[in-house]
Amino acid sequence: MPATPAEPIDVVAKVLARAVPSRRPVKLRRMLVATLHCSDPACDAELEVEIEDLRELDGWPCDCGYGLVLLSVIEPIPVHARSANGGVRATH
Numbered sequence: 001m002p003a004t005p006a007e008p009i010d011v012v013a014k015v016l017a018r019a020v021p022s023r024r025p026v027k028l029r030r031m032l033v034a035t036l037h038c039s040d041p042a043c044d045a046e047l048e049v050e051i052e053d054l055r056e057l058d059g060w061p062c063d064c065g066y067g068l069v070l071l072s073v074i075e076p077i078p079v080h081a082r083s084a085n086g087g088v089r090a091t092h
Contacts, residue, residue, distance in 0.1 A: 033074050040066035
């Protein structure tokens with residue numbers, strides 16, 4: 001009588017029990033979300049951009065040629081969630 005093969009679930013469980021994460025946790029870069037509006041009263045352009053630093057907005061013109069006015073800036077806060085293997089990962 002041939003030997004009974006190991007149950008696939010048992011083999012997977014043993015491998016996962018010995019598994020070591022292959023990389024370090026990723027450090028999230030700081031991200032800002034800026035809302036801009038055209039300074040021309042006749043133009044209703046408004047856009048939202050993701051940036052790392054407010055200086056990135058310096059000199060951005062509207063498509064109509066006028067300048068853009070900064071209306072608001074938010075910094076999203078990462079939410080930490082548990083991954084399937086029990087590790088913590090940051091999400092936006």
